Amino acid sequence: MKTVIHILLIEDNPGDARLLEEYLKHARLIEVNMLRAARLSQGIEMMADEENRIDLVLLDLDLPDCSGIDTFLNLHQRFPDTPIIVLTGANEDELGLKAIQSGAQDFLFKNDLMDELVKGKKGRLLERSIRYAFERNQLKLRLKQAQQLAKVGHWEINVHNNLLSCSPEIYRIFEQDDNRKLRTLEDYIQSIHPDDQEKVVLCFIQAFKDGGTFEVEHKIPFPDGRVKYAIIQGKAQKDRLGNYTSLIGTTQDISERKAMEQLAIEKDLAEQSAKLKQDFLAKTSHEIRTPLNPILLLTNILLNTQPTPQQREHLNAIKTAGETLLAVVNDVLDLSKIEAGKIDFHHNVFNLSQVFSALREMMELNAREKSLDLIFDLDPELPRYIIGDNVRLTQILLNLIGNAIKFTHKGYIRVEGRAKIREADRVRIEFCVSDTGIGIPSHQLVNIFESFNQVNQSIGRRYNGTGLGLTIVKQLVKLQGGDIFVSSSVGQGSVFTFELDFGISEEESTQYPEAEELDKDSLKGLEVLLVEDNPLNQLVTKKIVSAWGANIDIANNGKECLDVLEHKSYDLILMDLQMPEMDGYEATQRIRSQMAAPARDTPIIAITANAFTGMDDTCLKVGMNDYISKPFEPGHLYSKIVQHARQNYKWRTHAPQPAVKAGVVNGKHTAEPDNTDHSINEIPASMGTPPYTDLTYLKGISMGDDTIVRKAIDRYLKDTPELLDQMQQHLDEHNYDALGKCAHKLKSSVGIMGMDRLKETMQRIVNICRNDLDKEQLPGIFNAARQVVLASVEELSAALKNL
Numbered sequence: 001m002k003t004v005i006h007i008l009l010i011e012d013n014p015g016d017a018r019l020l021e022e023y024l025k026h027a028r029l030i031e032v033n034m035l036r037a038a039r040l041s042q043g044i045e046m047m048a049d050e051e052n053r054i055d056l057v058l059l060d061l062d063l064p065d066c067s068g069i070d071t072f073l074n075l076h077q078r079f080p081d082t083p084i085i086v087l088t089g090a091n092e093d094e095l096g097l098k099a100i101q102s103g104a105q106d107f108l109f110k111n112d113l114m115d116e117l118v119k120g121k122k123g124r125l126l127e128r129s130i131r132y133a134f135e136r137n138q139l140k141l142r143l144k145q146a147q148q149l150a151k152v153g154h155w156e157i158n159v160h161n162n163l164l165s166c167s168p169e170i171y172r173i174f175e176q177d178d179n180r181k182l183r184t185l186e187d188y189i190q191s192i193h194p195d196d197q198e199k200v201v202l203c204f205i206q207a208f209k210d211g212g213t214f215e216v217e218h219k220i221p222f223p224d225g226r227v228k229y230a231i232i233q234g235k236a237q238k239d240r241l242g243n244y245t246s247l248i249g250t251t252q253d254i255s256e257r258k259a260m261e262q263l264a265i266e267k268d269l270a271e272q273s274a275k276l277k278q279d280f281l282a283k284t285s286h287e288i289r290t291p292l293n294p295i296l297l298l299t300n301i302l303l304n305t306q307p308t309p310q311q312r313e314h315l316n317a318i319k320t321a322g323e324t325l326l327a328v329v330n331d332v333l334d335l336s337k338i339e340a341g342k343i344d345f346h347h348n349v350f351n352l353s354q355v356f357s358a359l360r361e362m363m364e365l366n367a368r369e370k371s372l373d374l375i376f377d378l379d380p381e382l383p384r385y386i387i388g389d390n391v392r393l394t395q396i397l398l399n400l401i402g403n404a405i406k407f408t409h410k411g412y413i414r415v416e417g418r419a420k421i422r423e424a425d426r427v428r429i430e431f432c433v434s435d436t437g438i439g440i441p442s443h444q445l446v447n448i449f450e451s452f453n454q455v456n457q458s459i460g461r462r463y464n465g466t467g468l469g470l471t472i473v474k475q476l477v478k479l480q481g482g483d484i485f486v487s488s489s490v491g492q493g494s495v496f497t498f499e500l501d502f503g504i505s506e507e508e509s510t511q512y513p514e515a516e517e518l519d520k521d522s523l524k525g526l527e528v529l530l531v532e533d534n535p536l537n538q539l540v541t542k543k544i545v546s547a548w549g550a551n552i553d554i555a556n557n558g559k560e561c562l563d564v565l566e567h568k569s570y571d572l573i574l575m576d577l578q579m580p581e582m583d584g585y586e587a588t589q590r591i592r593s594q595m596a597a598p599a600r601d602t603p604i605i606a607i608t609a610n611a612f613t614g615m616d617d618t619c620l621k622v623g624m625n626d627y628i629s630k631p632f633e634p635g636h637l638y639s640k641i642v643q644h645a646r647q648n649y650k651w652r653t654h655a656p657q658p659a660v661k662a663g664v665v666n667g668k669h670t671a672e673p674d675n676t677d678h679s680i681n682e683i684p685a686s687m688g689t690p691p692y693t694d695l696t697y698l699k700g701i702s703m704g705d706d707t708i709v710r711k712a713i714d715r716y717l718k719d720t721p722e723l724l725d726q727m728q729q730h731l732d733e734h735n736y737d738a739l740g741k742c743a744h745k746l747k748s749s750v751g752i753m754g755m756d757r758l759k760e761t762m763q764r765i766v767n768i769c770r771n772d773l774d775k776e777q778l779p780g781i782f783n784a785a786r787q788v789v790l791a792s793v794e795e796l797s798a799a800l801k802n803l
Helices: 014-025 040-048 069-078 093-101 110-118 124-150 168-174 185-191 194-210 255-303 309-340 352-369 390-406 442-447 457-463 469-479 535-547 558-565 584-594 615-621 634-645 696-702 706-732 736-752 756-771 775-801
Strands: 003-010 030-037 056-060 084-088 106-109 152-158 164-166 213-221 227-238 244-253 348-351 373-378 385-388 412-422 426-435 483-489 493-505 527-531 551-555 572-575 604-608 626-629 660-665 668-673
Touching (some): 003 014, 003 124, 014 110, 030 124, 040 056, 069 093, 084 124, 093 106, 106 110, 152 168, 164 168, 164 185, 185 194, 194 213, 194 227, 348 390, 352 373, 352 390, 352 412, 390 426, 390 469, 469 483, 469 493, 527 535, 527 558, 535 634, 551 558, 584 604, 615 626, 736 775, 756 775
Parallel strands (some): 056 084, 084 106, 527 572, 572 604
Antiparallel strands (some): 412 426, 660 668
């Protein structure tokens, strides 16, 4: 395929013009589209017209409005990127050479062209010149585009006269007009930053001495205060005699790269600063929490020893001061987590009404002390179980309720939850906390969620606090995809409203209630190893855990812990993290990786004063089962112990015993544990004998609170018959997925009521439904289980009357 070239012929002689057009018609390698102008001014207008595509110009130097070398210069200065072939008359070779020196691609004599045509050569000379000029210019344009993209310009310095020749990109880098200020080596040196001039000159001199290449960075200053960064790469050139003639090289604008490097440096510094801040806060929180833990726990212990009224007053003052200090530490840590972007949100199944009940129990005493009504109003249309972060929701509402109580002297605080938008699997809930307190001035509302901000300093002195609470609330809401708003009137009160999205669950998660009263001997027989280096924490923790009937031994560090485990087995390990010789992390890793069973499988709960970002994830990664932060509430620790140590069953009087089968040892009949997996293949011959229920476990986790026991039994009596009917319906309809879900839900309920064999049967039903095996066994298994469940309903109904 021929190359199509668009040519502008600027020629005032019509005969010569027609002859050239005819000349190019016979070109073999190119196809020409020709435009013609008779005057230089006309040609300039045609080239300036963007509708005209012009790849090359054939220029006669002798025109009516301009002649000689000026003809070329006038055109070339206006259109430096368009190649020009000069056409001259006979004996004008000096003029042609001068044009080439000024930038022309070539020059041709008109007489030679005519002679070619007469001799029948049909345009080879002009065709070759046009094609060469066009292709050379295309390469030049591509190089120019590449240099623009890479921000690289090339240059050459003549060693004899120090003259500098540059590509257009050099001028763009230095933001100078062509050939105005960069004509010599001195011009270049003066254009760079004074701090860098000496090192650049030394590189040039060294290159001429040894002929090597060099690379050096320098800055380019500008009058407006900006600074660019560039890098020079160059090399000295020799002639055939070995004499240095020039220095050639490139200059590249590296300002963007430098900016990115600076950003990376600043990012590293910021991360280091954040790490230092995190380490400082972690250490500080540990140092503050460590003495707070025994202070608060010993205060609680003393409050339970029937102190005199004056002693009780003093103890309550100590407790209040300690809890206030702890709240400040928690606020600072929470804000640091948020700022670091490392705060985690979990998706748990929970009952919103239980959250509201817990909030009432926690805040009702505070409200009652100020004679305030604390009202909770929950939309009955809300789903019973929702999926979200109940801990963060509780934290948000506790903060808002606490503020409302703090700034309200009479009247009420109302907490509301309303379904705003409900879909099949999601619900948006609007929460509202309103009060009849002192209110907030309108001009302060815009700043109310800022860090360390309170309405004014007198408010801060009067009511205490860090001013971080609402900042944390806003960020916690925002990070969960919601927003929070406030409206207020001075003297009338405030209303805080926020919305959050939650998933909807059909079934309740397995949870263990936390009680406020701790029943003695409820953990009787439980063997606990406390790994703690602080003597005061050893004293307090041992006193608390021993009060529940557990046996507790102490190791002072991780190394002692490993030594103790070599000689004795435990049901649970309470592990501090920061200890001398060997910390809790290393000790846990060694227990999990190096020790044999049963020590290897012992549940481990981290118990430490360090409550910083990601602590729970770190504990789980090294093999711990759970995490609790000092200072802890005794009930919280109790629940953690029950949750994890319950797997060992040593302290459970109703622990299920393994089934036995006949065997022969040394010719004698004996019994041995049956380790066969009955999860699917065998229907139990017996579901046990009455009484089927055992409330020891329920009473243990409720720690003697009969109210919790009654509520749990009442819920069981209400829900279980209905659940049995649903299971029967699903079984009849062969809806095994739904049947398995119901069995899973019932498994949790019967487990709490101490029916361990029935719990195993429910798991068997779940396994059959999930694995799609032995479905024919389901009717028999379910019927046997149904009879036991109905019998348990009768037993618990009678037990409820005696509570």
